[in-house]
Amino acid sequence: xxxxxxxxxxxxxxxxxxxxxxxxxxxxxxxxxxxxxxxxxxxxxxxxxxxxxxxxxxxxxxxxxxxxxxxxxxxxxxxxxxxxxxxxxxxxxxxxxxxxxxxxxxxxxxxxxxxxxxxxxxxxxxxxxxxxxxxxxxxxxxxxxxxxxxxxxxxxxxxxxxxxxxxxxxxxxxxxxxxxxxxxxxxxxxxxxxxxxxxxxxxxxxxxxxxxxxxxxxxxxxxxxxxxxxxxxxxxxxxxxxxxxxxx
Amino acid sequence: xxxxxxxxxxxxxxxxxxxxxxxxxxxxxxxxxxxxxxxxxxxxxxxxxxxxxxxxxxxxxxxxxxxxxxxxxxxxxxxxxxxxxxxxxxxxxxxxxxxxxxxxxxxxxxxxxxxxxxxxxxxxxxxxxxxxxxxxxxxxxxxxxxxxxxxxxxxxxxxxxxxxxxxxxxxxxxxxxxxxxxxxxxxxxxxxxxxxxxxxxxxxxxxxxxxxxxxxxxxxxxxxxxxxxxxxxxxxxxxxxxxxxxxxxx
Ligand SMILES: Nc1ncnc2c1ncn2[C@@H]1O[C@H](COP(=O)(O)OP(=O)(O)OP(=O)(O)O)[C@@H](O)[C@H]1O
Ligand SMILES: [Mg+2]
Numbered sequence: 001x002x003x004x005x006x007x008x009x010x011x012x013x014x015x016x017x018x019x020x021x022x023x024x025x026x027x028x029x030x031x032x033x034x035x036x037x038x039x040x041x042x043x044x045x046x047x048x049x050x051x052x053x054x055x056x057x058x059x060x061x062x063x064x065x066x067x068x069x070x071x072x073x074x075x076x077x078x079x080x081x082x083x084x085x086x087x088x089x090x091x092x093x094x095x096x097x098x099x100x101x102x103x104x105x106x107x108x109x110x111x112x113x114x115x116x117x118x119x120x121x122x123x124x125x126x127x128x129x130x131x132x133x134x135x136x137x138x139x140x141x142x143x144x145x146x147x148x149x150x151x152x153x154x155x156x157x158x159x160x161x162x163x164x165x166x167x168x169x170x171x172x173x174x175x176x177x178x179x180x181x182x183x184x185x186x187x188x189x190x191x192x193x194x195x196x197x198x199x200x201x202x203x204x205x206x207x208x209x210x211x212x213x214x215x216x217x218x219x220x221x222x223x224x225x226x227x228x229x230x231x232x233x234x235x236x237x238x239x240x241x242x243x244x245x246x247x248x
Numbered sequence: 249x250x251x252x253x254x255x256x257x258x259x260x261x262x263x264x265x266x267x268x269x270x271x272x273x274x275x276x277x278x279x280x281x282x283x284x285x286x287x288x289x290x291x292x293x294x295x296x297x298x299x300x301x302x303x304x305x306x307x308x309x310x311x312x313x314x315x316x317x318x319x320x321x322x323x324x325x326x327x328x329x330x331x332x333x334x335x336x337x338x339x340x341x342x343x344x345x346x347x348x349x350x351x352x353x354x355x356x357x358x359x360x361x362x363x364x365x366x367x368x369x370x371x372x373x374x375x376x377x378x379x380x381x382x383x384x385x386x387x388x389x390x391x392x393x394x395x396x397x398x399x400x401x402x403x404x405x406x407x408x409x410x411x412x413x414x415x416x417x418x419x420x421x422x423x424x425x426x427x428x429x430x431x432x433x434x435x436x437x438x439x440x441x442x443x444x445x446x447x448x449x450x451x452x453x454x455x456x457x458x459x460x461x462x463x464x465x466x467x468x469x470x471x472x473x474x475x476x477x478x479x480x481x482x483x484x485x486x487x488x489x490x491x492x493x494x495x496x497x498x
Pocket of ligand 2: 043080
């Protein structure tokens with residue numbers, strides 16, 4: 001039994017065919033799992049089931065042994081769209097999870113500023129989100145999900161709007177932070193290299209089912225030039241074939 | 249000042265001059281169309297002599313009270329209906345129906361209930377202001393971005409927190425647009441309410457001036473009502489801009 005257990009989870013809207021169709025998956029404590037798949041295959045839906053935002057029509061999702069029925073305080077979620085409150089400053093947006101649990105204290109503010117610094121936005125702390133580019137907004141959303149030090153972090157294509165260099169920097173930052181706090185991560189992405197670079201394990205989703213899984217046997221922490229390593233490229237190719245296999 | 253603004257400022261004196269010229273040259277009786285000079289004299293007499301001041305104060309007070317009452321109740325009712333879908337489904341057909349009812353037509357009834365004077369005028373003004381606030385609050389709160397609602401659900405916000413920190417702030421522009429409509433209607437409500445049931449105020453004075461066939465005074469009162477409306481409308485715009493600005497700064 002892992003930290004996150006998804007057991008034969010199904011979900012569908014009304015009478016249409018199920019969008020998530022009997023997914024079985026276990027994520028061990030502190031593990032970093034990635035989920036790839038074509039657009040519309042049900043990745044976001046599966047992530048929302050894990051978060052307790054949607055309830056499975058059959059099967060179950062368990063976190064730490066307890067069935068998930070509603071969002072939990074120890075789970076962070078980075079949505080596919082940044083979803084910032086335009087009428088609040090960037091810093092207040094990062095502090096929102098604290099503000100909803102009571103008044104944020106000085107340590108909370110310090111932590112929020114530290115995270116903003118980490119995502120390279122400390123100069124924007126007092127600005128409104130409207131003054132930020134799309135990629136900058138996604139980085140604020142990531143800081144907001146990390147500020148509560150969640151035990152489980154669910155990320156829905158958080159780096160999709162970023163340039164390659166910023167993305168690589170943030171991938172390393174995310175790995176470092178999650179390793180430091182022992183955070184368990186489920187990371188949805190379209191990007192094959194990103195999945196291999198980040199994950200211990202990568203699952204391929206197709207039409208609501210997990211069609212393949214791939215164990216990534218690469219050293220941790222990831223060495224800086226891993227992306228040019230032949231073993232890395234072999235894994236990317238293998239994952240690509242797995243995705244092609246289901247698509248054809 | 250831009251050329252466009254200068255032209256628009258010059259238009260008023262030009263029109264007044266044309267009006268004055270027309271009255272003098274055509275020999276039209278001053279009772280039918282008083283020349284602007286006579287209107288200005290009537291206005292000056294009323295203001296300098298202090299005779300019109302209590303009426304201005306009366307209408308302004310009625311407007312302010314009616315506006316405040318109608319807007320507060322309309323806003324609260326909008327919040328309740330937005331938060332209670334069952335109640336909204338129950339009441340919505342009636343709310344739509346009541347939108348079409350000409351509220352001013354109820355003024356005679358209000359006089360039976362509240363008597364002649366300030367109370368019935370305030371009540372009619374409040375009734376008129378109630379609907380735009382209700383409607384816009386309901387719309388504003390319902391338009392909240394579903395992604396943001398989901399975020400608040402993920403953060404385990406309570407219902408009250410979601411209302412105060414998400415729905416009202418995100419609906420504020422729409423709610424304030426309703427307030428702007430209510431301000432215009434409040435002036436109509438106060439003046440017409442006085443036509444029917446007032447003893448004092450600018451509307452009641454128009455009726456009194458009509459009784460004395462003093463059309464210059466009627467025009468003067470009309471100018472005062474316009475000025476009052478413009479002041480309050482501009483103040484509302486300022487308030488709106490200030491609130492939205494403050495909000496976007498966080
Ligand atoms: N609220 C909804 N009502 C009905 N169908 C929905 C709803 N939300 C999603 N779907 C359907 O569920 C399917 C899976 O959606 P989902 O958002 O999980 O895809 P995804 O894998 O995250 O895609 P992408 O990579 O484009 O984000 C889609 O075919 C979509 O049409
Ligand atoms: Mg998605």
